[in-house]
Amino acid sequence: MTIKAFIFDLDGVITDTAEFHFRSWKQLAEEEGIAFTREDNEQLRGVSRRESLNRMLKGRPIDEATAQNWMTRKNDYYRAYLQEITPEHVLPGVVTFLDSAASAGIKLGLGSASKNARDVLERLNLIDRFDAIGDGFSVVNTKPAPDLFIWVAGRLGFPPNEGVVFEDAEAGIDAALAGGFYTVGVGHSVITHAHMVSPGGLADLTVEGVLAKLNK
Ligand code: BG6
Ligand code: MG
Numbered sequence: 591m592t593i594k595a596f597i598f599d600l601d602g603v604i605t606d607t608a609e610f611h612f613r614s615w616k617q618l619a620e621e622e623g624i625a626f627t628r629e630d631n632e633q634l635r636g637v638s639r640r641e642s643l644n645r646m647l648k649g650r651p652i653d654e655a656t657a658q659n660w661m662t663r664k665n666d667y668y669r670a671y672l673q674e675i676t677p678e679h680v681l682p683g684v685v686t687f688l689d690s691a692a693s694a695g696i697k698l699g700l701g702s703a704s705k706n707a708r709d710v711l712e713r714l715n716l717i718d719r720f721d722a723i724g725d726g727f728s729v730v731n732t733k734p735a736p737d738l739f740i741w742v743a744g745r746l747g748f749p750p751n752e753g754v755v756f757e758d759a760e761a762g763i764d765a766a767l768a769g770g771f772y773t774v775g776v777g778h779s780v781i782t783h784a785h786m787v788s789p790g791g792l793a794d795l796t797v798e799g800v801l802a803k804l805n806k
Pocket of ligand 2: 599600601602603636758759
């Protein structure tokens, strides 16, 4: 069995938009008188907009119209931050790693829970580097369900056991493991259950190193 595809999460792996998501939720929370800290925000990493709202609410009930209104407001704040994104916001080592994988004949996919993923990739000038892009519109069941990564693998034309998922969120590693993928946990210290971890992100990895460790 040989690894033939790499699938990357976006937020926290390719670029650090987590800060923008945090500031947007924080603004909404402050306007609504809800306590929301950076530690609270860690629970939102990798999960959908709807699940992020649920976690921010911590059990506080709101009706559906209010939920829709709050998600729209949060997204408006987030999209204002997106205007600031340029190719300089690509995390260190990412371009080299993508180039090196493509040169080795590995197919490249993106698997992001975000409905803004394509816009972010365009702003980073990376959209053409991926052979398949799965985002917040691609599947119904979001991470930690494996559906998104399986959808991307299908588009790339490879079964999960020939693919590696690169993720910064526990929900994403859980999703990839549930789907039967190899996993690399990047840039986030709480990830302990991935096949490999790289606290320094893609900058500290080489394609050869990943293949040597995971190819059996
Ligand atoms: C994930 C982020 O990539 O996308 C989450 O890690 C975010 O923080 C989720 O909530 C959904 O993003 P969006 O852009 O659809 O609200
Ligand atoms: Mg992420």
